[in-house]
Amino acid sequence: MQKQKVIEAISINKYFYSPVKVQVLKDVSFSVNKGEFVSVMGKSGCGKSTLLYVLSTMDTDYEGKLLLNDQLITGQPSHNLSILRNEKIGFVFQFHYLIHEFSVLENVMIPGLKLNKLSREAVEHEAMEKLRIFDMQDHALKKANQLSGGQKQRVSIARALINNPLIIMSDEPTGNLDKKNSDLVFGIFRDLVQEFHQTMLMVTHDAELAEKTDRTIWMEDGRIISHY
Numbered sequence: 001m002q003k004q005k006v007i008e009a010i011s012i013n014k015y016f017y018s019p020v021k022v023q024v025l026k027d028v029s030f031s032v033n034k035g036e037f038v039s040v041m042g043k044s045g046c047g048k049s050t051l052l053y054v055l056s057t058m059d060t061d062y063e064g065k066l067l068l069n070d071q072l073i074t075g076q077p078s079h080n081l082s083i084l085r086n087e088k089i090g091f092v093f094q095f096h097y098l099i100h101e102f103s104v105l106e107n108v109m110i111p112g113l114k115l116n117k118l119s120r121e122a123v124e125h126e127a128m129e130k131l132r133i134f135d136m137q138d139h140a141l142k143k144a145n146q147l148s149g150g151q152k153q154r155v156s157i158a159r160a161l162i163n164n165p166l167i168i169m170s171d172e173p174t175g176n177l178d179k180k181n182s183d184l185v186f187g188i189f190r191d192l193v194q195e196f197h198q199t200m201l202m203v204t205h206d207a208e209l210a211e212k213t214d215r216t217i218w219m220e221d222g223r224i225i226s227h228y
Contacts, residue, residue, distance in 0.1 A: 013064055048219050089165050092170035170200070
């Protein structure tokens with residue numbers, strides 16, 4: 001049975017112009033299947049974060065093709081991409097980007113309210129359900145700045161899940177955490193893949209974490225040099 005491709009990059013080339021033309025992604029092609037946990041590894045400056053920005057549709061200035069759920073998204077208007085990004089892609093970053101004056105619950109609700117497909121009450125219910133997954137429901141009414149680093153990252157993962165995305169993309173999600181919280185966050189990612197069949201794509205410099213994912217894409221100087 002053919003596996004469903006959630007995201008596929010075909011011959012992606014990307015250039016920076018600062019001040020001279022530099023190629024930062026070189027003929028990058030790969031796909032991530034539904035329910036797969038894939039990591040992207042490589043030295044600093046190899047192009048892995050740039051690749052993530054292209055895959056997330058936040059950077060549209062590239063050559064090549066990008067497909068999400070077999071739909072060509074290259075060349076779509078920015079308004080369409082914004083809706084697609086909010087609905088289909090969840091994001092977890094090294095820095096959680098929570099709004100400190102908002103409660104934990106309000107932070108998780110933001111992408112759901114922005115999508116505007118459910119009532120506020122339904123989004124609130126969904127947000128509480130996501131917080132329960134991470135045992136954070138008792139902190140729902142706390143302000144985000146009252147949480148520890150590990151708790152903030154759990155809330156940011158709950159927020160990434162609120163619209164039940166096709167794929168979660170994360171850029172160095174454990175880079176700002178100590179070993180204990182790093183292991184905790186990675187454990188959450190693994191559970192999401194195994195229990196909820198969530199598709200995950202994680203950029204990391206941590207070889208120990210990458211080894212625990214289903215497959216690792218190795219990058220060097222803007223190219224994919226192996227994936228296994």
